[in-house]
Amino acid sequence: MTRILGISGSIRAASFNTALLNALPALAPEGTTIEVFKGIDELPHFNEDLEADVPASVVRLREAVRSADGIVISTPEYNRSVPGVLKNALDWASRPYGQSSWFGKPVAVLSASPGAQGGIRAQEELRSQLRNLGAYVVHGPEIAVPEVHTRLSVDEQARATLTDPATAGMATFLLNALEDAVRANTGGTHTKSLGAWMASLAG
Template sequence: MTIKILAISGGLRAASTNSALLRAARQLAPEGVEIEIYEGIRDLPFFDEDLEGDVPAAVTELRERIRDADGVLIASPEYNYSIPGALKNLLDWASRPYGQSFLTDKPVAIMGASGSQFGTVRAQNHLRDVFHWLDSKVVTKPEVHVGANYTRFDEQGNLTDETSRGLVAGLIAALVVQVRKSRETVGASA
């Protein structure tokens, strides 16, 4: 049975190395794993509880895509020691309605690239806090912090650093394991 992963980049710019990390993950995914990259982050309005009675179409689509995915893969830059506002906005919409989020019990993997030597350590810690609150099943290892990103990708945005490629492949493999565990748990409770 095919495993479907919804991949979300917190980087909005066309040459985002975090979006490039997702493309590398798609290339490195094992047979039987489909990674679909979500492109609708710009279409989401700012989260506003007043809109919850008449949920915008872009939000409904996001929620449905999360629901239909077996797992979620996030690649995020680090802005001001944290996650970008657009990604936080996406997670705020995806976390609703309260107590009914499709991220609850969803297997999630996190990675990131930045120009810093530290990669995206702090941003990933903040993401782990968000997913902890949502009761998502977060993959903890391997951690993928691609620091000095300008040396790890070629001019076409391909991840060329073999160590980073190995870590990304390992993260996808760990996410697949988490998806299979979740399927077993659901199957056992059915």
């Protein structure tokens, strides 16, 4: 059994990115579960003054990231970048220094937008940030879903389906690549020397 944690970069109730994550379990390899994290909106703004005694919402996020076998993030694009709520979550889970929950974690990244570019610029930034955090970012396929409102359907029970076969096919490839990375411990191998370097910095 492979346990994947989904993180949406949007806290909007009718978010397309959250719906995209909700559509993924049907496209995942057998034996893989995907649970979408709830509580990004409960995180306070990151503040080093809060680090000595972090709120329960932060503990919950760190634990959820740490205990997952892999992560899948779907992000909107706000003004050509990653929404602040998602960056805030990345920062909280990157601390304390040397104990980042992202370290060695296999992560698959998607983006979606009603616009023509599918949020690719935010996705590129997110990939760069995750690499910097020592996560293992699954290379591809790169899925930036343009005009997402035409490619995704959501019913009254909030059940989501990717109705565009090409996007659904790519999502299956991406989730298989994530599963492969989990099974082969690619993240652990990938961060071996990086970990030694970080430990040397910490003294």
